[in-house]
Amino acid sequence: MKKILALLLAVVLVMGLTACGTEPDTDEFIVGAIYINSRNDTAGYTFAHHNGITKAMEELGLDVNTQLVIVDEVPEDKEQVLAAVDTLVGEGADIIFGISFGYIDAMEEAAKTYPDVIFSHATGYKSNTTNFNNYFGRAYQARYLAGIAAGLKSLEIGNNNVGYVAAYGTEYAETASGINGFAMGVLAVNPNATIYVKNLGAWADEVNEAAFANELIDSYNCGVISQHCDSAQPQIAAQNKGVFGCGYNSDMTPDAPKAHLTAAIWNWNVYYRTAMEAAMNCGEASKFVETMGSGAYYGGLKEGFVDVSPLSENCAPKTAEIIAAVKAMMVNGEWDVFSGVKLQISPDGTITKVDAALVDNNGNEIVPAGGASVEDSVITGTMNYFVAGVKEG
Amino acid sequence: MSFHIVKRDNCPLWKKCALYVGAVVIALLLGSLLLLALGVNPVVYYSRMFTMGTVGNKIAYKVWINYLKSFVPLALTSVALSLAFKMRFWNIGGEGQFILGAIASAFVAFTVGPFLPEPLTLIVMCLAAMAVAGLYGLFVAALKVKFGTNETLMTLMLNYVALYVLIFLAEAKADWNFFLDPGSLRPVFASFADIVSFPSIPLGGQFSLNLCVIFTFLIGALVYVYLKYTKHGYEIAVVGDSAGTARYAGMKVNKIVLRTVFLSAALIGLAAAFKVGTAGILSTSITDDVGWTGIIVAWLSQLNTGVIFVVSALITMLHYGSTVAAATFSQVDSSFANMLQGVILFLVLAADFYTRFRVVIVKKGDK
Numbered sequence: 001m002k003k004i005l006a007l008l009l010a011v012v013l014v015m016g017l018t019a020c021g022t023e024p025d026t027d028e029f030i031v032g033a034i035y036i037n038s039r040n041d042t043a044g045y046t047f048a049h050h051n052g053i054t055k056a057m058e059e060l061g062l063d064v065n066t067q068l069v070i071v072d073e074v075p076e077d078k079e080q081v082l083a084a085v086d087t088l089v090g091e092g093a094d095i096i097f098g099i100s101f102g103y104i105d106a107m108e109e110a111a112k113t114y115p116d117v118i119f120s121h122a123t124g125y126k127s128n129t130t131n132f133n134n135y136f137g138r139a140y141q142a143r144y145l146a147g148i149a150a151g152l153k154s155l156e157i158g159n160n161n162v163g164y165v166a167a168y169g170t171e172y173a174e175t176a177s178g179i180n181g182f183a184m185g186v187l188a189v190n191p192n193a194t195i196y197v198k199n200l201g202a203w204a205d206e207v208n209e210a211a212f213a214n215e216l217i218d219s220y221n222c223g224v225i226s227q228h229c230d231s232a233q234p235q236i237a238a239q240n241k242g243v244f245g246c247g248y249n250s251d252m253t254p255d256a257p258k259a260h261l262t263a264a265i266w267n268w269n270v271y272y273r274t275a276m277e278a279a280m281n282c283g284e285a286s287k288f289v290e291t292m293g294s295g296a297y298y299g300g301l302k303e304g305f306v307d308v309s310p311l312s313e314n315c316a317p318k319t320a321e322i323i324a325a326v327k328a329m330m331v332n333g334e335w336d337v338f339s340g341v342k343l344q345i346s347p348d349g350t351i352t353k354v355d356a357a358l359v360d361n362n363g364n365e366i367v368p369a370g371g372a373s374v375e376d377s378v379i380t381g382t383m384n385y386f387v388a389g390v391k392e393g
Numbered sequence: 394m395s396f397h398i399v400k401r402d403n404c405p406l407w408k409k410c411a412l413y414v415g416a417v418v419i420a421l422l423l424g425s426l427l428l429l430a431l432g433v434n435p436v437v438y439y440s441r442m443f444t445m446g447t448v449g450n451k452i453a454y455k456v457w458i459n460y461l462k463s464f465v466p467l468a469l470t471s472v473a474l475s476l477a478f479k480m481r482f483w484n485i486g487g488e489g490q491f492i493l494g495a496i497a498s499a500f501v502a503f504t505v506g507p508f509l510p511e512p513l514t515l516i517v518m519c520l521a522a523m524a525v526a527g528l529y530g531l532f533v534a535a536l537k538v539k540f541g542t543n544e545t546l547m548t549l550m551l552n553y554v555a556l557y558v559l560i561f562l563a564e565a566k567a568d569w570n571f572f573l574d575p576g577s578l579r580p581v582f583a584s585f586a587d588i589v590s591f592p593s594i595p596l597g598g599q600f601s602l603n604l605c606v607i608f609t610f611l612i613g614a615l616v617y618v619y620l621k622y623t624k625h626g627y628e629i630a631v632v633g634d635s636a637g638t639a640r641y642a643g644m645k646v647n648k649i650v651l652r653t654v655f656l657s658a659a660l661i662g663l664a665a666a667f668k669v670g671t672a673g674i675l676s677t678s679i680t681d682d683v684g685w686t687g688i689i690v691a692w693l694s695q696l697n698t699g700v701i702f703v704v705s706a707l708i709t710m711l712h713y714g715s716t717v718a719a720a721t722f723s724q725v726d727s728s729f730a731n732m733l734q735g736v737i738l739f740l741v742l743a744a745d746f747y748t749r750f751r752v753v754i755v756k757k758g759d760k
Binding site: 038039040064065068069070071072073075076077078079080083084086087088089090091101102104105172173380381382 | 446450451452453455456459462574577578579581582584672674676677678679681716717719720721723724726727728
């Protein structure tokens, strides 16, 4: 009897072992997320990240209902972020994404407290060599493409004034680089254009987003309105006034079908998928940064992390063709926006590369003619200027 | 058929308890309807909420440490508010007093912290926070006794003045602003946790008890004695019942008001010093809404100091537990806790009505 029992036990044990061995870790992989707003948002920043995380999980065959743990509405308060981390680690999270800039110091500290857990911080600049990285995208590349669409439109309607409703101006490299990328796209097509920027002083402010767009159209006589803000209000304002616009974050053609050209968009799922795959394959948390190749992920058009939304029918002729050609130059790495080489694009589609210094709007030289791109100044936070051609309204 | 509302003379304690517990149960049932609508099993949700996710949690000790970190400022602020409320002085300025206390203690930590021994710094931090917050409260009390201004509006609006001072400090990147981290290009508050922080007593395992928890209970006991057994406490009660009577009895009402409001605001400042001294950093959401939640706690506890500690513990559990429970349900966000707290408050206040009145149905023809 004892022998049979022992045998049975042995069989069960072996089966148990093989079950564990063949089981992919994906079943036990837990993704943690800390959000600044509610996970039930239907638009905006948290929505974009939540969408990216759930989409990446679905692509990887992870169950959003059982393998995703979230603490949301966490303000940029070190104590509260650390408490959220404790909750997520308590729930068994293997990787924790923090989406807001102000989580930076808490994430750094948490990575030390929990060396077995991976920490990944959006829009930050801190990292270590083991279990803590940061991630951001080259939104300026997509902005440049949208700028081309706007520039072509400005030539078509014969109006050199282009407006830009911005959350912030030079205070944040994120907003400054978006404005600069867009402006350089416009100027590549229409060297006579001026880009008027109105600074909201807030990441989301629907009332002023509409008001500032109207002011740019009425007082500055702008014919195309671009934006760096949460809602589609500037595009709707453009449509109401019979002018055109470029949105941000999501395709805004449904919001303003008669005005919208194209929007610079983020595909956060591209990063989230890359990070989750690395986390599942790296074996232990301390190998994460090594597996990712660097402590700072900075994907762009090449990775599909940023892009432009499908061009609407409002776009000028040849827009699609030109954007595709310029996009290819950035994807294969032969040219980048913030370098000492400028593109001159004529409306018939010919693109010429010219050595020309990158100059800010006070006349200071940032990059000498033919010099290398200062793309890193976007993530290190040192891009605190506007390029020539940008005027603050 | 009609009904009359009749005053109840003496509601027995068991009936009171039954009414309050019943109110909470009804609130939870209403909450479970919403949870069901979201496709969440209420039993699982509530069990996770009440255990705060400690069951099967490898780092359960962290839960208790974080729980106490939220509990201390709330309990102390509620006790402080009850002092003013007892006197029918509606101090709605807990948020503002807390914020100024927090700034004052951070100021001390940054300026004299590096030169003084740590225990001394902590004491100076507490005293500075109490003085600044107390004066902020005293200012409103002085306006009230001198010019008869409305203290509800004054304290309420001064909350925003304090909040914007804090936001200014959070965003003003300049050489003079030592509150910010000089190493960061974007404005971020600097940490002083390396300079000074409240010590914790290790209590077996990895759990350690922060000294502030002990102080909070001690202060709670002192306030209880102060209100119940001292002349000052008696004066507060009389002024609360009727300022005219107090005056007739020869009490100096203005002095009592000024003294008590200063004490109330100073204790809120102390709560802020405890919070900042534990966190080692400022934040624009440093109050965690205790100035508002404290009003609810004081009210639900009917200004009874002992009950305030129980209610604070329960409200903190509701908040912390909801976050933990919501973590694993992708449909439920943290706002659910706020909503549930609102429903509980409404129903408990309704129950409170039934402890003092009863409804008598009058049949036709009766008188």
